[in-house]
Amino acid sequence: xxxxxxxxxxxxxxxxxxxxxxxxxxxxxxxxxxxxxxxxxxxxxxxxxxxxxxxxxxxxxxxxxxxxxxxxxxxxxxxxxxxxxxxxxxxxxxxxxxxxxxxxxxxxxxxxxxxxxxxxxxxxxxxxxxxxxxxxxxxxxxxxxxxxxxxxxxxxxxxxxxxxxxxxxxxxxxxxxxxxxxxxxxxxxxxxxxxxxxxxxxxxxxxxxxxxxxxxxxxxxxxxxxxxxxxxxxxxxxxxxxxxxxxxxxxxxxxxxxxxxxxxxxxxxxxxxxxxxxxxxxxxxxxxxxxxxxxxxxxxxxxxxxxxxxxxxxxxxxxxxxxxxxxxxxxxxxxxxxxxxxxxxxxxxxxxxxxxxxx
Numbered sequence: 091x092x093x094x095x096x097x098x099x100x101x102x103x104x105x106x107x108x109x110x111x112x113x114x115x116x117x118x119x120x121x122x123x124x125x126x127x128x129x130x131x132x133x134x135x136x137x138x139x140x141x142x143x144x145x146x147x148x149x150x151x152x153x154x155x156x157x158x159x160x161x162x163x164x165x166x167x168x169x170x171x172x173x174x175x176x177x178x179x180x181x182x183x184x185x186x187x188x189x190x191x192x193x194x195x196x197x198x199x200x201x202x203x204x205x206x207x208x209x210x211x212x213x214x215x216x217x218x219x220x221x222x223x224x225x226x227x228x229x230x231x232x233x234x235x236x237x238x239x240x241x242x243x244x245x246x247x248x249x250x251x252x253x254x255x256x257x258x259x260x261x262x263x264x265x266x267x268x269x270x271x272x273x274x275x276x277x278x279x280x281x282x283x284x285x286x287x288x289x290x291x292x293x294x295x296x297x298x299x300x301x302x303x304x305x306x307x308x309x310x311x312x313x314x315x316x317x318x319x320x321x322x323x324x325x326x327x328x329x330x331x332x333x334x335x336x337x338x339x340x341x342x343x344x345x346x347x348x349x350x351x352x353x354x355x356x357x358x359x360x361x362x363x364x365x366x367x368x369x370x371x372x373x374x375x376x377x378x379x380x381x382x383x384x385x386x387x388x389x390x391x392x393x394x395x396x397x398x399x400x401x402x403x404x405x406x407x408x409x410x411x412x413x414x415x416x417x418x419x420x421x422x423x424x425x426x427x428x429x430x431x432x433x434x435x436x437x438x439x440x441x442x443x444x445x446x447x448x449x
Contacts, residue, residue, distance in 0.1 A: 103245040103253065106319065107284065109332035110229035115194055120334050121227070122195050133223050134304070134386070134431050135173045138424065142176025144393040149218045150182055152300050156446045160186045162217035162299070166292055167224030168193040171201045178202060188217075211295045216443070219292060219301040225347060226305045226339045228285045232317060233258050235272045244278070250331035269346045270313050278317035282343040286350035293354040298443025301351065304386065307344035307435035314341070344437050348381050355380075355441045380440030380448065387432035395426065 104112075114121045134141045153161040165174050168191035181187055189205045190212055191197075197207040206212075211219065232244035236254055241263070245255040258266060262281050266272065270279040293301045308314060318341040321330035330338045390396075426432040440448055 103247055103255065104332075105231045105243050105255065106246055106332075107229045107231040107281075109246050109248075110338045113332040113334045113338055114227060114229070116334070118334055120337055133169075134434070135169070135176070135222060139176050139180070140395050141390075142173055143180045144390050144395050145173065145218075145220060146177045146180035146182075147393050148300075148302070149177065149187065150185055152218045153185055155448050156216060156298060158216075158445075159184055160188075162188045162190065162212075162215045164190045164192060164211050164215055164217075164219040164295070166192045166211065166219065166221035167227065168207075170195075170198045171205055171207075173220070173222060174205050175202055178204060190215075211292060213295050214297045215295050215299060216297050216446075217299045219296055219299070221289075221292065221301075221303040223305055225285045225289060225303055225342045225344075227337070228288045229338075230284055230340060231262065231281045232278055232319060233262075233266060233272065233281055234278050235275050237275055239273075239275070241266055241272050241279075246332055248331075248333050250329055265346070269310060269343055277315050278319075279313070280317050280319060280340045280343070282346050285342060286346050289347040290350040290354040293351040293439055293441065296355070296441040296443075298446035299441055301355075301439045301441065303342075303344065303347065303437040304434050305342040305344060306433065307342045307383075307437075309343070309345040309383070313343070344383060344435050348383060348437050348439065351437070351439045352381050355439055380438075380442070382436075382438040384436050384438070385432065386434035386436055387426035387428070389436040389438075390426055 113119060149161060149163055153159060163174070163177060165171075168174060171191050171193075174189045174191055178187060178189060187204075189202075191201075191205050191207045192209065192211045193207065194209050201207070233241045234244055234254060236242050241258040243255040243258055244252055246252050257263075258281070262283060265281055265283040265286075266279060269282065272279055289301075289303060306318075308318075319330050319338070320340070321328040321336035321338055323336040328336050330336070332338060424431060440446075442448075
């Protein structure tokens, strides 16, 4: 979105972080509406029950590594509890799950009574903490260089008009210098420091287990030069206007979150591409004491979700089974598609603890 000249005065002006916080979570905020996120955009959770099934298998693997059949599952940014509902329906017999939905909206009516609902994650978790499209809605400020090359905060008015504000300073300036250096006027960065802090707090609630964040993401060396801030309403991308009428989101500098999470997990910062199955025994760990960044298509493939068509012979021997298998293959293809949901990045961070020391 182009930045208006500072002589334009549609104000009042605020930084994007403050404006987004009010638009999404303030009185009448977008995410507090009864319809929830599912009323406006389609996530992997809503695309297919195969996604919840994959998370259920991941949870079972974590429980196996912990040596227990009694495990915690925390869903960060739980929406209206759709993922937890699906996982509880898919867990293998004998696995006892304590399910926690972390969400700022009110508990929906009719939700499975086994799901505890709160605005903050519990502490001392032993199991799996899962955050699907949560970090992209943690509000952040935007920054652009002025004519002299000095990064300045981008300020926004209620109608979406923008201007450059004060120079970026302090911890925000340090974050930009490390994770998203700016060059020419017109370039833009989203200052991901609040997301790093939010992820570190979430990882810090784990006594032992695995923390997973899933989001559209980018890493150092491949940052989008003009940022990614945008809006969504009723299934369509729209200009980001901070008046509560639309979702406001931006992709996540997930490598920065990974470094913060590694510190919270008690490991040195750093990321790697790892080769082991997420949460699987003997997982090929990455730098940073068990930190991985992998594409969703790879992560789901490790968990048994693939888009291959069923054999044609099945159509002759079991026509109904063939139709069901074909439908599952179509759903799996959507979850793993390049240019779509398959382009999400999974950040996996293991938190060692008593009884949990995966290789």
